[in-house]
Amino acid sequence: MRHSTLLPDVAELSLEYLKSDRQSVTAVVRTSCVQAACPQCHSFSIRIHSHYDRKLADLPWNGIPVHIRLHTRRFFCDAADCGQRIFTERLPNTVASYGRRTRRLSDAFDWFTLALGGEAGQDWPGALAF
Numbered sequence: 515m516r517h518s519t520l521l522p523d524v525a526e527l528s529l530e531y532l533k534s535d536r537q538s539v540t541a542v543v544r545t546s547c548v549q550a551a552c553p554q555c556h557s558f559s560i561r562i563h564s565h566y567d568r569k570l571a572d573l574p575w576n577g578i579p580v581h582i583r584l585h586t587r588r589f590f591c592d593a594a595d596c597g598q599r600i601f602t603e604r605l606p607n608t609v610a611s612y613g614r615r616t617r618r619l620s621d622a623f624d625w626f627t628l629a630l631g632g633e634a635g636q637d638w639p640g641a642l643a644f
Contacts, residue, residue, distance in 0.1 A: 525546070527546055529541060530542040530585070542585070543583070543584055545586050559589040563600050565585060566585075566588070569584075570609055
């Protein structure tokens with residue numbers, strides 16, 4: 515059973531600080547792993563190439579939209595036989611590669627989609643009848 519936490523995955527992320535305004539909450543987080551595995555050869559690296567920020571949407575808190583600003587890193591792959599020289603660390607429990615929303619938000623969307631099954635819009639006045 516998964517426990518609810520402030521962060522999508524406390525094993526992968528650490529909270530730097532929270533910012534809020536009248537319309538949203540932003541959690542500024544940093545990756546907490548010391549090393550990362552190359553996605554091509556799976557060898558681990560600790561040599562950091564650079565940093566960059568990603569913006570993710572997360573589950574709302576009490577109806578207030580939540581955004582995550584994720585400080586993540588690029589690493590050098592030092593394996594001699596690997597064609598991938600630079601790679602970005604992966605956070606498989608937090609966000610999909612190139613994703614713009616957390617896995618738990620995506621899971622919630624999937625759950626709603628399956629639960630509604632398209633029936634919610636069938637009586638909508640603007641629906642097309644075939």
